[in-house]
């Protein structure tokens with residue numbers, strides 16, 4: 001033993017790999033199949049301090065080219081927040097994965113962001129133009145894989161907006177799937193692309209600086225290539241190797257979790273996580289998790305912790321999660337396939353929003369007997385409360401299979 005910490009060695013190795021390509025273009029690379037087929041868009045480093053997804057995409061593309069593997073459709077990678085990637089930080093001024101809000105997209109469409117001096121305005125605008133071109137030349141369904149890593153350690157996992165088509169895709173990855181996160185976060189790129197009709201999934205591939213995070217993101221990309229049908233089944237060993245790597249790491253974890261609580265961080269509240277937490281670690285009600293100016297932050301219930309924050313930038317301190325029973329997933333599929341969502345406004349205290357057929361207005365006094373869970377199962381998410389009224393909007397529509 002020479003006394004060096006293997007984790008430290010890994011970290012310096014990833015640093016060397018990254019240093020070489022800080023000047024990357026927006027399009028990391030692309031491969032076009034001779035046959036029609038789906039498109040898989042991988043985005044790496046939407047948070048600039050998360051290099052693993054970007055490196056993993058480059059590795060997969062290189063292997064596809066070296067082995068001259070035949071694909072259908074299109075496979076490409078985009079660099080998320082270029083400016084922040086060059087600066088080694090999560091974002092410059094605004095979190096680019098909370099920035100895809102309707103008014104800003106409108107501004108981009110109207111050309112108002114062309115000369116913006118805000119770094120993330122420019123990032124959003126350039127990315128949107130690139131994505132629009134990809135959608136224009138599509139020759140099949142579009143899949144979006146958003147590659148991230150976390151500041152704390154823990155097993156890899158998938159995050160999805162809970163539509164049936166996203167679910168079918170996400171369940172092909174042998175990692176825990178987290179539902180309900182999208183309800184807590186506004187303005188994610190996944191949400192934007194989902195609304196444009198893409199099948200979307202976020203993948204969290206371990207800790208930011210670990211070299212193994214590149215391998216985990218690589219595994220996810222190979223599985224996505226095969227699951228989407230871009231790479232024919234069994235035409236390469238990598239997807240199966242990837243499944244084995246992920247399955248081994250996650251074998252002791254339940255298949256699906258739901259978000260129970262998000263601990264938000266506000267500017268200047270001095271949030272500090274207690275040391276040593278990792279994603280999926282079990283926590284018990286009342287356990288001390290973090291401290292801030294207003295005092296100690298204790299776990300609200302028995303469950304597990306997700307994404308404890310051990311970095312300066314970020315608006316989420318940690319999440320509390322709990323196992324979500326596959327039984328309810330089945331119920332939810334049945335309800336949606338029976339289109340119960342179309343008649344849910346017949347319930348007392350529930351009505352359709354006058355301006356949108358995808359929104360429900362719920363009178364909490366009248367409708368307090370059925371829980372929010374019912375609406376979640378039907379594919380609606382909480383949008384906002386106004387007095388005793390709650391507005392819920394449908395997540396990306398469950399489009400018919402193409």
Ligand SMILES: [Zn+2]
Pocket residue numbers: 046047050148149
């Ligand atoms: Zn991230």
